[in-house]
Amino acid sequence: MGYDPKNPMKDRITDIGPRSYEEFMPPVIKKNFGKWLYHEILEPGVLMHKAESGDEVYTVRVGAARLMSIELIRDALKIADKHCDGCLRWTTRNNIEFMVDNKSKLEPLKADLKANPMFPIGGTGAGVTNIVHTQGWVHCHTPAIDASGIVKSVMDDLFKHFQSMDLPAQVRIALACCLNMCGAVHCSDIAILGFHRKPPFVQHEVISQICELPLAIAACPTGAIKPATVDGKKSVSVNGERCMFCGNCYTMCPAMPLMDAEGDCVVIMMGGKISNRISAPKFSKVVIPALPSNPPRWPEVVAAVRNILETYAKNANKYERIGEWAERIGWERVFEKCNIPFNVKTIDDYTLAYNTLRTTTQFKFS
Amino acid sequence: MAKFKTPLIDELEKGPWPSFVSDIKRQAKTKPELEDLLGQLELSYKDKETHWKHGGIVGVFGYGGGVIGRYSDMPKEFPGIAHFHTVRVNQTGGFYYNTKYLGQLMDMWERRGSGLTNFHGSTGDMVLLGTQTDQLEEIFWELTHDMNTDLGGSGGNLRTPSCCLGMSRCEYACIDSQAICQEMTMAYQDELHRPAFPYKFKIKVSGCPNDCVAAIARSDCAIIGTWKDNIRIDQSTVAAYVNGELKPNAGAHAGRDWGKFDIVKEVINLCPTKCMSWDGKELKINNKECTRCMHCINVMPRALRPGVDKGATLLCGAKAPILEGQRLATVIVPFIKTEGTFEEIKEVINKLLDWWMEHGKNRERIGELIGRMGMREMLKATGLPPVPQMVKEPRSNPYIFWEESDVPGGWTRDLAAFRKKHPL
Numbered sequence: 172m173g174y175d176p177k178n179p180m181k182d183r184i185t186d187i188g189p190r191s192y193e194e195f196m197p198p199v200i201k202k203n204f205g206k207w208l209y210h211e212i213l214e215p216g217v218l219m220h221k222a223e224s225g226d227e228v229y230t231v232r233v234g235a236a237r238l239m240s241i242e243l244i245r246d247a248l249k250i251a252d253k254h255c256d257g258c259l260r261w262t263t264r265n266n267i268e269f270m271v272d273n274k275s276k277l278e279p280l281k282a283d284l285k286a287n288p289m290f291p292i293g294g295t296g297a298g299v300t301n302i303v304h305t306q307g308w309v310h311c312h313t314p315a316i317d318a319s320g321i322v323k324s325v326m327d328d329l330f331k332h333f334q335s336m337d338l339p340a341q342v343r344i345a346l347a348c349c350l351n352m353c354g355a356v357h358c359s360d361i362a363i364l365g366f367h368r369k370p371p372f373v374q375h376e377v378i379s380q381i382c383e384l385p386l387a388i389a390a391c392p393t394g395a396i397k398p399a400t401v402d403g404k405k406s407v408s409v410n411g412e413r414c415m416f417c418g419n420c421y422t423m424c425p426a427m428p429l430m431d432a433e434g435d436c437v438v439i440m441m442g443g444k445i446s447n448r449i450s451a452p453k454f455s456k457v458v459i460p461a462l463p464s465n466p467p468r469w470p471e472v473v474a475a476v477r478n479i480l481e482t483y484a485k486n487a488n489k490y491e492r493i494g495e496w497a498e499r500i501g502w503e504r505v506f507e508k509c510n511i512p513f514n515v516k517t518i519d520d521y522t523l524a525y526n527t528l529r530t531t532t533q534f535k536f537s
Numbered sequence: 538m539a540k541f542k543t544p545l546i547d548e549l550e551k552g553p554w555p556s557f558v559s560d561i562k563r564q565a566k567t568k569p570e571l572e573d574l575l576g577q578l579e580l581s582y583k584d585k586e587t588h589w590k591h592g593g594i595v596g597v598f599g600y601g602g603g604v605i606g607r608y609s610d611m612p613k614e615f616p617g618i619a620h621f622h623t624v625r626v627n628q629t630g631g632f633y634y635n636t637k638y639l640g641q642l643m644d645m646w647e648r649r650g651s652g653l654t655n656f657h658g659s660t661g662d663m664v665l666l667g668t669q670t671d672q673l674e675e676i677f678w679e680l681t682h683d684m685n686t687d688l689g690g691s692g693g694n695l696r697t698p699s700c701c702l703g704m705s706r707c708e709y710a711c712i713d714s715q716a717i718c719q720e721m722t723m724a725y726q727d728e729l730h731r732p733a734f735p736y737k738f739k740i741k742v743s744g745c746p747n748d749c750v751a752a753i754a755r756s757d758c759a760i761i762g763t764w765k766d767n768i769r770i771d772q773s774t775v776a777a778y779v780n781g782e783l784k785p786n787a788g789a790h791a792g793r794d795w796g797k798f799d800i801v802k803e804v805i806n807l808c809p810t811k812c813m814s815w816d817g818k819e820l821k822i823n824n825k826e827c828t829r830c831m832h833c834i835n836v837m838p839r840a841l842r843p844g845v846d847k848g849a850t851l852l853c854g855a856k857a858p859i860l861e862g863q864r865l866a867t868v869i870v871p872f873i874k875t876e877g878t879f880e881e882i883k884e885v886i887n888k889l890l891d892w893w894m895e896h897g898k899n900r901e902r903i904g905e906l907i908g909r910m911g912m913r914e915m916l917k918a919t920g921l922p923p924v925p926q927m928v929k930e931p932r933s934n935p936y937i938f939w940e941e942s943d944v945p946g947g948w949t950r951d952l953a954a955f956r957k958k959h960p961l
Contacts, residue, residue, distance in 0.1 A: 174678035179598055184681035186726035189627035192715050195635045196705055205704035205713070209839040212788040220706055228706065236557040238666075240564035241643040241652045248636040248643075261632035261656055263701065263750050270706075289555045296789030305659065308581035309557075309574075310607060310623070310666050312589040317581065319557045320549055327552030337792035352857035353659045358754035358865070389899065392860035417859055419900075425591040432585035445754050447746035449807055449832045452753050454863055466582040467548040489795050490786075490807060490832070522862040 197258040199228045199272035215334050216292035217277070229277045230270045233290040234301050234326070234333060237265040238309060238319050243289060250290075254280040264301040264343075266294050296336035299329045299480070304346040305354040307365075313418050314348035315365030315435040316464045321472060322346055325363070328473045329480065339487040339496070342480060343444070350417045360493040361476055362440035362455040365464070369434035370414040371427035375401040382424035390419040415521070436461040439475050442494035442505075453494045458506070460516035482509045501535050540569075541576035545583060561653065568652040570617030570667065577615045588615075595622055595670050597677040601732040603688030604673055620669040621651065624676055625662035625689035627722065630715030631702035632657065638684065645679050660739065661699030662689035687726075693900075694732035698722050700742035701749040703762075708838060709831065710744030711762030711847040712875045718742045720879050721886075728890070735897035738890070745843065746831045752852075752866070757903050758886055759852040759866040762875075766844035767824040768833070774840035775800075775820045785836050804833050848874045851885060853915075854904025864904040869919075871926040885919065892918035913938065 175181055203222035210220045218230040247267055251259040254276060260268045271280055284290045294300040302325065305311065307318030325344065332338060347354035348365040356362035378384070384407060388396045395413035399406050420427045439462060443455030462471045486508060487496035497505045506513050519527045549558045565571035577588050592606035605623040612619035626642070646652060651667030658664035668676065680686050689697035698721045703714030721740050722729065741752035742760040752759035777783045778798060784791060785798045805813050812826035813833065834841045851873055852866035873881050892915060893903045907915050916923055941948045
């Protein structure tokens with residue numbers, strides 16, 4: 172039995188799809204499916220959901236680095252076996268949730284979680300929850316910055332907001348380690364984005380052997396790459412003035428690397444959101460076009476995120492997300508209050524630029 | 538004794554947030570290739586550059602996605618991670634698991650991989666990080682035969698659909714997001730495993746407009762639960778919030794003293810359509826004017842509930858900025874019923890896919906195609922009726938591409954007759 176490399180198609184099973192969630196829901200969840208009445212956050216990280224039947228489910232949410240070892244997951248499984256009938260779930264923001272069907276089971280569960288510092292309880296309500304992020308230097312070929320290390324540094328700094336609910340509204344932070352934005356940071360309250368600032372090298376002597384040149388040329392969204400002959404060999408040329416450093420050419424062609432320790436930097440964006448609550452979903456906006464990328468602790472990035480968060484926390488109204496606060500007071504006021512110097516590079520000059528320019532005499536003086 | 542000195546990343550073992558470095562170091566005791574991973578990561582922290590090479594084409598027979606090739610650019614120094622491929626395993630709807638299943642998966646990954654994972658990847662899959670080419674078929678065999686599960690998507694195909702936890706534990710859910718997600722995943726297995734699209738295509742399902750799975754920002758087809766009738770009000774419970782017996786927003790603001798709950802300031806005046814009123818005794822909602830933003834329901838979940846005539850809004854075309862700029866998904870079907878096997882939704886998706894596969898350029902997302910060819914072409918191809926819910930406002934330029942069939946008498950004209958009236 173098992174896979175036979177000599178006969179790879181024998182007994183092959185394909186296209187069966189994932190296991191169904193129905194197999195894995197705890198009994199109290201299954202029983203009350205679609206019949207939940209309301210929920211309460213009992214304390215940071217602890218939720219109670221009440222069903223029409225009168226049943227209650229108590230959930231303890233813990234933070235986790237998205238990058239997890241099998242040993243750490245086994246630690247979580249042990250807790251689920253001991254307290255939660257062997258069931259557990261993850262959230263869309265990489266937190267782990269443990270559920271029990273009776274209040275009396277809550278404290279023992281919490282005690283076991285508190286005994287393990289890898290499972291900090293929190294991440295609910297008007298606070299900072301887990302940062303969604305990408306791979307960075309741990310496992311990606313195009314990053315301008317690391318992901319896990321910056322997330323760790325920022326979350327260490329904002330940890331008290333993970334374990335409290337003292338902000339005007341929830342603050343969703345996201346990190347993407349390059350412009351491809353696997354982490355989709357384009358709609359987050361605060362976004363940390365890795366960015367290259369030097370156009371790609373062209374390795375003329377090998378490019379025509381290891382790359383399909385037309386694909387590399389076609390990959391460029393600004394038409395900056397043109398066919399060229401260098402030393403009698405077919406190659407390409409890059410017009411640096413038209414390069415927006417997206418790395419699409421590198422994705423198509425490994426002979427065009429653009430990462431560079433000096434050039435790679437961190438962009439800070441703010442004011443995006445996804446929820447339709449009160450105001451429409453909105454994009455994050457660039458407020459700091461470049462901060463230095465300084466491992467292992469990225470002090471400039473940590474300070475910039477804390478500054479935005481604290482200025483917002485001090486000034487915004489209850490329920491107001493960062494973007495809603497910015498729109499109420501005006502972006503000119505945001506730069507002033509956050510003490511962020513306005514930079515010509517924060518004025519859009521890409522495809523949708525005109526939508527962002529001011530077309531009224533209504534504005535505020537600094 | 539660690540194989541490499543790692544003074545830089547050791548700094549990330551300090552502080553209260555869970556340390557991935559400490560976690561990997563512990564795992565490295567039984568999975569020595571992770572020593573090499575730590576060594577290479579330390580080098581990246583020193584160089585401020587990644588040391589991973591471009592992915593090569595690796596995979597399992599018959600599938601074009603689900604596995605991403607990854608190679609170290611310093612294989613001699615770090616031989617344990619010379620090949621360190623990613624395997625995407627399709628997650629469950631709402632990310633529910635039991636310990637038996639995950640235990641099995643962890644055991645498999647201890648035998649056949651590095652012991653490192655992402656729970657979960659950005660699209661939603663369980664991501665297993667780090668294995669070698671000769672393990673891929675073995676892994677696929679065990680996933681399908683022993684664990685009854687399958688790979689997720691990667692490349693120019695349907696990416697693994699994902700959803701919020703929906704009706705399983707949320708009173709706001711207007712649709713069974715897990716069932717819809719599971720059905721879409723099963724109905725489009727071929728599209729998920731065999732790339733035939735111009736680029737990626739994502740389906741995400743959120744139970745309500747709070748949109749916890751970020752469908753409106755991140756999916757080519759967003760399915761978001763909503764309702765058409767009246768918000769259900771329990772007036773005595775509204776009074777309990779007003780009297781301070783219940784904490785607003787389920788206690789989400791308990792960490793700061795915001796003063797006594799003020800329903801006028803915190804609900805009535807924040808309503809985006811101003812369709813609510815409070816006279817000191819009764820909360821009134823002019824439901825016809827409500828745009829279902831969820832704020833009042835979020836603030837008073839014990840008193841207010843979505844209506845009972847539930848369904849979904851379909852939106853299309855969200856993406857991150859690469860290449861032509863960021864897009865949020867835009868409304869294409871204001872309300873669609875979500876029953877049975879969701880055939881109405883599939884019918885729309887099928888038409889979108891057909892149109893995109895015919896006209897989309899290489900690496901052009903469907904949102905960009907709509908941007909290039911216009912909603913007009915998309916609506917013509919899908920047969921979806923144009924409705925005002927699709928736009929924030931109508932066009933402010935009159936440069937309308939009229940078609941010959943739109944105009945009385947068509948475009949064929951008699952020049953001689955024209956010149957008889959209007960000599961040159």
